[in-house]
Amino acid sequence: MSSALAISHGSSRRYRGWVLPISAVALWWLASHMGWSQSGLLVSPEKVAATAWDQIASGKFWRAISASLARNLSGFFIGTTLGLVLGCLLGLSHYFERLVGPSFNTFKQISLFAWIPLISVWFGLGDVAKVVFLSLAALVPVVVNTCDGLRNVPPNLLEVARVYRFSRWQTIVGVMLPAALPSIFTGLYLALVYSWLATIGAEYLLVSGEGIGNTLIDGSEHFMMDLVLFGMVVIGLVGWSLNALARIFERRMQRLYGIDPR
Amino acid sequence: MLNNSLTLENISKRFASRPGSTTQLQVLDNIQLDIAPGEFISIVGASGCGKSTLLRLILGLDEEYDGRILLNGKPIDGTGLERGIVFQDHRLFPWLNVEQNVAVALKNSPLSAKEKRDTVREHIELVGLQDFIDAYPHQISGGMAQRVAIARGLVNRPSVLLLDEPLGALDALTRARLQGELQNIWAKEKITMILVTHDVDEAVFLGDRVVVMQPNPGRIRRILDIDLPRPRNRSDSRFIALRDDVLSDFAELH
Numbered sequence: 001m002s003s004a005l006a007i008s009h010g011s012s013r014r015y016r017g018w019v020l021p022i023s024a025v026a027l028w029w030l031a032s033h034m035g036w037s038q039s040g041l042l043v044s045p046e047k048v049a050a051t052a053w054d055q056i057a058s059g060k061f062w063r064a065i066s067a068s069l070a071r072n073l074s075g076f077f078i079g080t081t082l083g084l085v086l087g088c089l090l091g092l093s094h095y096f097e098r099l100v101g102p103s104f105n106t107f108k109q110i111s112l113f114a115w116i117p118l119i120s121v122w123f124g125l126g127d128v129a130k131v132v133f134l135s136l137a138a139l140v141p142v143v144v145n146t147c148d149g150l151r152n153v154p155p156n157l158l159e160v161a162r163v164y165r166f167s168r169w170q171t172i173v174g175v176m177l178p179a180a181l182p183s184i185f186t187g188l189y190l191a192l193v194y195s196w197l198a199t200i201g202a203e204y205l206l207v208s209g210e211g212i213g214n215t216l217i218d219g220s221e222h223f224m225m226d227l228v229l230f231g232m233v234v235i236g237l238v239g240w241s242l243n244a245l246a247r248i249f250e251r252r253m254q255r256l257y258g259i260d261p262r
Numbered sequence: 263m264l265n266n267s268l269t270l271e272n273i274s275k276r277f278a279s280r281p282g283s284t285t286q287l288q289v290l291d292n293i294q295l296d297i298a299p300g301e302f303i304s305i306v307g308a309s310g311c312g313k314s315t316l317l318r319l320i321l322g323l324d325e326e327y328d329g330r331i332l333l334n335g336k337p338i339d340g341t342g343l344e345r346g347i348v349f350q351d352h353r354l355f356p357w358l359n360v361e362q363n364v365a366v367a368l369k370n371s372p373l374s375a376k377e378k379r380d381t382v383r384e385h386i387e388l389v390g391l392q393d394f395i396d397a398y399p400h401q402i403s404g405g406m407a408q409r410v411a412i413a414r415g416l417v418n419r420p421s422v423l424l425l426d427e428p429l430g431a432l433d434a435l436t437r438a439r440l441q442g443e444l445q446n447i448w449a450k451e452k453i454t455m456i457l458v459t460h461d462v463d464e465a466v467f468l469g470d471r472v473v474v475m476q477p478n479p480g481r482i483r484r485i486l487d488i489d490l491p492r493p494r495n496r497s498d499s500r501f502i503a504l505r506d507d508v509l510s511d512f513a514e515l516h
Binding site: 156157159160162163164165166167170174175178179181256257 | 321323341342343346347349351353355356357366367369370398400
């Protein structure tokens, strides 16, 4: 009896996060079925579920989500690759930092969305423009965190490298990069989160082609609230999954570096 | 035949009191010391007497000073694998395990890969950590981490091992045990060791000679020969007399 209690106590903690969403859906269900609102814009949860099923079964959902994810990942990879190169150059070379640092610091102050007019004129409204926009979103956090990580390598460890007569290259590869890795990882993590947010932004603002953002626009233009809500749930779930994936890597990294994961 | 003697000739060191300031702070003033090969030298002094600065000069991390430091008759030039160091903070790389951390010291050694592996293992055994070879620094205690640092300092078989308050951050029991181990290692390896410490008891327990330094400017107050048989006994009346003698220097300073 007591062991059963203990288990239910443990699992109640574990599932506590579900309380709010389930209550919200229950309230929503009540609101749509008790006729609290006469507006056609309040759709029932069943309607959304039916639309979801229809989207999935007809293949529309898969086309949209794969287009969005492909864009997201291309932008993420291009942005982080350039970001790592630029961040390393800024963090390792004082000459490069004096040359490019001030320009980059000005550049990163420009709101991401202020780039949209320029990008749409230069690259149109298609995939190229979207990927450019996403790459920009991913680039900035990677550059900032890579550069910071390399700048803040503990001087004590650099002295150890000097004592054992490490060459410049050995010091970079053997001390500076590993010491900066947690910070570099924070940059990648932010880039993953930002690039997904920017994917939806790009699809919404550079309207052309397929994607989960376009699903939202379709729904809103045709007053199909079920479609809009379905799109929002998908965006949330994808964001949550990307976040969870990054957290797993982060925990591994922290364990390796002896930082206690919370 | 190398004799590996270490000579400090008229070492003086000044710092600008602030960056860009012309006011100079005299940290070391005319230090003279001849250290015989295989000798254990303890340097004691209150904080600010320049003892750690002196060690950094011998190590070659700081090359701005007046005077000459001769190892084996030749002036030193920067850091060198023939001079090892154990810092107060262990300074292990957190992303490497015990074995890899010790191997860091051999990165630029001319040994073959197999010789490196063997000598790393040997030195880990010397400090008694053979069961922790795969452990990461955060998984072992402070005393164990400091032993790894000692193994890393020794693995190049340096002719001089510099010890910058290596036991200062450890609890009293661990410190006493490691002092004993350090003495055994010194007797076994027959290398010169220079220990900087603020612990008079430790200095007398380990040193062939104790160099007492005093601050403002940092200089040698006197040098005592510790002519006691090893291993030393802390309750020996001669040990106590020598320790009290050194302690009396500090009493006068305050």
